[in-house]
Amino acid sequence: MGKKTVAVVFGSVSSEYEVSLRSAASVLRNIPRDRYDVVMVGITKDGRWYEYGGSVDDLEADRWLENGPVTPAVISPDRSCGGLLRQAPGGPENVPVDVIFPVMHGEHAEDGTIQGLFEMAGIPYVGCGVLASSTCMDKDVTHILLEAAGIRTAPYAALVRPQLARFDSLEPSLREKLGYPMFVKPANTGSSVGVGKAKDRAELLAALKEAFRYDRKVVVEKAIVGAEVECAVLGNYTDADAAVVGEIVPHHEFYDYEGKYLDDSTDLFIPARIPKETSEAIRTAAVRAFAAMGCTGLARVDFFAERDGGIILNEINTLPGFTSISMYPKLFEAAGVPYPELIDRLIRLALEK
Incomplete structure (x- = not known):
């Protein structure tokens, strides 16, 4: 050939x-x-x-x-x-x-x-099809589908832009449901673009205004205490494998755009500094989520690992970063798949699909 x-x-x-x-x-x-x-x-x-x-x-x-x-x-x-x-x-x-x-x-x-x-x-x-791409991109829809599949996610609320005008009546219900601090995210961006952390009412309003600059729909999530870990998945539909689990420790308030791409303000640990049983549970859940969302090719599935051994899925990235410092290729390299071989596998998966 x-x-x-x-x-x-x-x-x-x-x-x-x-x-x-x-x-x-x-x-x-x-x-x-x-x-x-x-x-x-x-x-x-x-x-x-x-x-x-x-x-x-x-x-x-x-x-x-x-x-x-x-x-x-x-x-x-x-x-x-x-x-x-x-x-x-x-x-x-x-x-x-x-x-x-x-x-x-x-x-x-x-x-x-x-x-x-x-x-x-x-x-x-290479990568996910139309439906899997769109549903994984929309953080609100991701929550709905994963919860239906029995995969635990953080408590959240979804808002659309007109609701911002009713912030004074909206804030008490968000505070009661989620508590401070909260994370505010545009529903359809990645790389932490437009994401903010709100510790009080004033910061919540500012974070919502910033997030609505990027999208008409915003997701507000309860802040989870736990290690931030990531799992790389490779395959098509139910025939997929997960690499080792990696851990990110941001020096900023959270793992933001600058920490991901522009500076050295994030420490990466591969494998993650969590118990082996927790890592295995995360790898299993990542493959389950990949299949439940109809993913093909690749995805990076991000979790919080709680101290009691619980795991919470944070988000699924269907076209994760492939820069020289990105976690997806690093995780497969740690699993024995060098970068050139990873690219070859992704192309072959696309042709098979």
Whole structure:
């Protein structure tokens, strides 16, 4: 069998655009070039699509668009195209693609939107399908489905933007149900974008206003006391395996965007400093949640490990970070799967699906 052509898609109209560039650079440096030919496809912050032919270093530094070379090109939903439709001097030309690796995060990337385009195009792609992507992205819907599957999550409340005008009457019920401190999260962002921790009434109002800048729906959750741990899952549907469990210890108030991507303010422990039985329970629950949500390819499932041995699922990330410091590849590396092999497995899972 000859080499497959992989379109690595990065960027997008998303609050996590910069993270996508770092993740894509890591994937491009590690993808086995003896097995795959690579086409790089970038989406700008304002939604323009280009085929990129420059250096990975310029991509990571967000100089890809200015330094190029770039050629207008899109993934065509017309299945007769079979991949990329590129603008050429003599008119549009087709660039066949065997599989797509969307190295993208956040809205318009991780929420089922772009997966719908791939489905229309009839091209296999890495990661979850439309439904699993959209339901895992919406933290409110995730709570509902996981609770129905018997998987414990934190007590929470979901709010929509018009309710903010009734904050004075709303706050007492939130305080009674959840108690301070509370975590406030936009329902449909990742990488802790727009997330805040509220210790009192004033901080709750400020956190809600900030979260509603990013989404029309917000989730307010009870703060859980426990170790923050993460589990990487690889597979398709019920045929999936979990890597070792890792632990994050943020130096900030919580594991925020800066701690994840921009500084060294977070300590990582692989394996997590929790009892072996708790780790096994988390790995089992992660695979159960992966199957219950209909996930395929990959997901990073985050938990709180309580001191009494209890575990609470925090969230499921269907396109987790792939930067040089991201937990998903680090956890599989600790489980004996090097980064290039992990990428190869993900591509093969996409083709099998």
